């Protein structure tokens with residue numbers, strides 16, 4: 617048996633599980649053996665880690681030299697994250713950063729002809745080691761933990777180990793949470809797109825990124841509603857379209873959970889609802905009613921400014937009765953009693 621350091625035992629123990637969550641990791645395993653990472657070394661400064669990552673670039677690039685020139689800070693994880701899309705003939709180039717956010721950055725990419733598209737959007741999640749996982753308890757209740765194939769692992773053989781890791785926020789736990797978060801977005805996009813909802817068409821999920829249809833053109837991405845002023849007539853149409861997608865979600869037992877004018881794109885009259893990692897199961901998450909109510913309230917606030925007056929409580933009540941066959945008063949009364957949880 618080869619000599620082992622205590623520090624790496626930790627890795628070996630979890631390798632099997634890691635692989636399910638993260639098939640991409642197999643490549644990295646080999647690299648890790650050659651050049652073991654000091655998991656237990658004193659905490660490095662972020663900058664030092666970035667430098668180190670950037671040093672691996674030669675190895676990672678493998679002919680993939682994007683047109684878009686990211687900052688050194690961004691480069692390592694961008695290339696590592698998008699490499700699978702390049703290798704699997706989904707994209708051929710990265711053209712521009714559409715928007716960089718706290719949770720993720722979205723890039724405009726040149727699509728591989730086999731996709732039937734000319735442009736694609738790649739949503740790259742922040743690398744897990746730099747992610748401050750948002751307080752996701754509210755959303756996580758009653759939903760499965762998804763592995764890299766989109767399978768729920770909470771019923772499986774390793775449930776206890778996985779739940780323990782999630783609770784303790786070990787490196788493995790953070791990775792499980794990260795993969796699960798991303799796969800919830802991907803599987804939701806698939807379900808909703810197949811159901812005919814106005815959402816991006818998903819193409820491929822990789823360890824750290826999702827490739828989906830791009831909305832916009834070569835020069836600019838579709839604006840989000842919060843930056844757009846609408847004529848009342850157009851506003852009414854857009855509102856109905858967004859609500860139609862909310863209803864398709866409810867038909868599938870889903871609530872968006874972060875719906876607002878910031879997560880709706882409008883391009884040449886076409887509405888696209890985006891940003892689904894935090895979706896909740898309406899039948900299993902006890903916060904679903906409150907989240908749906910907040911989603912609708914935020915939408916109504918925006919549309920009121922566009923000259924469309926809609927009663928959020930009434931719409932919520934109608935939907936709750938129709939899709940849950942339950943009395944909305946349970947939720948509404950609760951909301952007025954406990955204004956406690958903050959508007960995220």
Ligand SMILES: Nc1ncnc2c1ncn2[C@@H]1O[C@H](COP(=O)(O)OP(=O)(O)O)[C@@H](O)[C@H]1O
Nearest residue numbers: 715717719720722737816829830831837890891
């Ligand atoms: N498919 C897409 N096509 C064009 N632009 C997109 C697409 N998806 C996201 N964007 C842009 O990227 C931004 C961030 O994406 P989003 O999914 O909302 O992530 P987050 O808000 O968590 O950072 C959006 O506000 C939108 O401007």
Ligand SMILES: [Mg+2]
Nearest residue numbers: 878879890891
């Ligand atoms: Mg968003």
